[in-house]
Amino acid sequence: MIRESAVSITSEANERVKGWKKLASQPRQIRRERLCLAEGLHIAMSARDASYPVNALILRDGEASPEAEALVREITGAARRSGRRPPRLYLLAPAVxxxxxxxxxxxxxxxxxxLPPEPAADALRGLDALFLDGVQDPGNAGTLIRTAVASGVRVIAASPGTVELWSPKVLRSAMGAHFGAHILENVKASELALRFAGRRIAADARGGRDLYDTKGWESGPVVWLMGAEGPGLSQQALAAAELRLYIPIEPATESLNVAAAAAVCLFEQRRRRRFGADGARRG
Amino acid sequence: MIRESAVSITSEANERVKGWKKLASQPRQIRRERLCLAEGLHIAMSARDASYPVNALILRDGEASPEAEALVREITGAARRSGRRPPRLYLLAPAVxxxxxxxxxxxxxxxxxxLPPEPAADALRGLDALFLDGVQDPGNAGTLIRTAVASGVRVIAASPGTVELWSPKVLRSAMGAHFGAHILENVKASELALRFAGRRIAADARGGRDLYDTKGWESGPVVWLMGAEGPGLSQQALAAAELRLYIPIEPATESLNVAAAAAVCLFEQRRRRRFGADGARRG
Incomplete structure (x- = not known):
């Protein structure tokens, strides 16, 4: 029934294929068209569970897994039942x-x-946020989104030098966390004070105060500033921060990967808000 | 001076090149020969800083960065000064x-x-350890080693189904943390109780007790069992654990990536040992 209305494509010269190729390889195209391409079973399951609108389902003709075929039926059926326009189904020759x-x-x-509609400028002002400052590795960026959302931080803002957060590899690595996040791109560190009410805290391996030994930073919303592998936070990001915290790692060992550092900071925030810095359970 | 004694290689048919190719692509060869290949500036700096023995330095002839050339001089000079045999220098044609x-x-x-000599069976018995149960992604495995060592956990044991921890991609992602770790491979979950005295704790998203709400697990050495992406911990690993802890993530969000989950657990252990579960500073 679904296959009857499917469109078969056997040539890379097809205009739609050319458009998808641009989405897969040109980050600017994603922002220009406000469209993205997501590959994989897990993210399709997440889209289904979040009832996220799907424009098109694209199957490798004759070589998709049974799970992929089942998801096509489920996503299409769910859209129909909820009165949304069901996604178009495209069957692509394997090489295409x-x-x-x-x-x-x-x-x-x-x-x-x-891409979801951009939220109104003030709608996210009072929330916790994670600011990614020049994070270029798509795997790290995706893990950061996934970790932030799991910790309860749903606003992800990214500097102009950060990888496109709706690119296929970031989507894949975030495993569906995009659907529970508010993603703002092209945000400069100097704009954070205007856009967010929260306390701006730089996670900085090079100095500042001890994450665990410093009291009170978790009260009220926090905007966490996390830097790229290697260079760390930019001068602009450090200048925009009100507080610098470091994770007290073992002396004479390597610094942490940015995604691991974010996991430590964001879950310490979550722990403190549940139990207080003194360990007493709250609420 | 160093270049004078260098060996130039211009053919892929060279026997030494064939050997390196096997080390780069065949994990079994790494264990058989007890040799590995590590690429990159950062790990070379770590080897220099750790005075780790280097058998050979391999440069892309005429196309290595100035930093790479400087490291060759430094590593060679340091070996000479400390009376160790300096590494052989090989200049490989770029295509080779x-x-x-x-x-x-x-x-x-x-x-x-x-590879370092295997430690005596009992030497590591009383230490904290991290057991990797079927972690196949080399980037995750490397980040896990890096995070563990930074948290003070220096023993990494890996199940037979885990990626080869001395493979080039794992070495790259661990950024030199190997040189501060004791790495044991081919360890079965069922052997952990014999090999380690510590309490065996499974980090398991599917159940158990709340990481933060459970008291006392950090007293004495701990052997953390962490599972692969997707399947999580194997039945054997769950059976070997004395306690299961979960990280209380935001309801209805994605689970954490294994490396992020390890960062949360291992640094909660570190925090407790410094401050106690009740938040009071110790020592």
């Missing part, structure tokens, strides 16, 4: 599919998704 | 170098390193 797919030998299912 | 290199367009410097 692989010319777009962000990972080799994936499950054979991609989705074209609209 | 790229045929081995684990990353494209790297800095042009690789090292051949001996």
């Amino acid at each position: 599919y692989e010319s777009i797919a962000p990972v080799e030998k994936g499950c054979g299912l991609m989705m074209e998704l609209p | 170098y790229e045929s081995i290199a684990p990353v494209e367009k790297g800095c042009g410097l690789m090292m051949e390193l001996p």
